[in-house]
Amino acid sequence: MTLFFWGILVGFLIALWLYKRQQPYSQTLSFMHFGNQAKDVIYIFETKPAWRFRYISPSLDLYLGEGTVMQSYSDARECFRRIHPDDRRLLLDKVEGRVNYEEAILQRWRTNEGAYVWFEEYTTPIYENGEIVAVQGVIRNIEAAMTERERLMYESRHDSLTGVFNRRAFEETVGRARKACDVGIIVLDVNDLKIVNDEEGHSAGDRLLKRVGTILQSIESSVYRLGGDEFVLFLEMMPEDACERMVCQIEAACQKESISVAIGLAWSSCPETIEALWQRADDAMYEQKRQQKTDLLDV
Secondary structure (H helix, E strand, C coil), X not given: CCHHHXXXXXXXXXXXXXXXXXXXXXXXXXXXXXHHHCCCEEEEEEXXXXXXXXXXXXXXXXXXXXXXXXXXXXXXXXXXXXXXXHHHHHHHHHHCCCCCCCCCEEEEEECCCCCEEEEEEEEEEEEECCEEEEEEEEEEECHHHHHHHHHHHHHHHECCCCCCEXXXXXXXXXXXXXXXXXXXXXXXXXXXXXXXXXXXXXXXXXXXXXXXXXXXXXXXXXXXXXXCCEEEEEECCCCHHHHHHHHHHHHHHHHHCCCCEEEEEEEECCCCCHXXXXXXXXXXXXXXXXXXXXXXXXX
């Protein structure tokens, strides 16, 4: 929708509100015809002398469920009960003039079935004597666009094979954790993946990696596949003994599935750099891998 159209629509809303302040409801039908036919939700909400909706287009019922419009007319606070808890402060700021009205407002509203739907809103305040007496706006359903956005965001941060986080997500996490305390990093390498690929095919190797990813996710959510057969667990605010117990838990789970892995752990109460801690864990993993090969030769 163009900015030119938004300007016309905002002008229409202001004119409608001012007209309704002065005229009986029965004389405003011609003004309301446009709003009643619109697919987007159009509303006028008075904040003074009391909170109340002057107008809500019927399209709101299409998105949130039958009866939503009438409930909102009956009780202006219905919108506060409908909005997602994380967006409630944004709604209050909007009616009290603490938002940037030049920008679109993204928010989620609950349907009658309990699901939350994404909307994009363009709002304009109405002032009298220097204070906000009403806000009016146009709200567009953007659920499909947000779903696609979330899908793309998910794909950009997750490994397509195993479903765990990918290297990009790991680098973002490391970047945010510069001053983290009580940090443990577990590096895990799947032994003999190349042999499995060569002898049984790459599909068998992929199944092996998926199994490892499933095991790790069942133990800890912060799992990253950095490529090939290397996985990393990033543990913040976790005592050293808890990290050590997690290593034992991973080893037992992999052994139960007859999966051979090498694991390295590094922990610090206040790491100088996350990269250095990661390198220590990587070195510990390779040391265990070397020891495993030595043990096999001695058998």
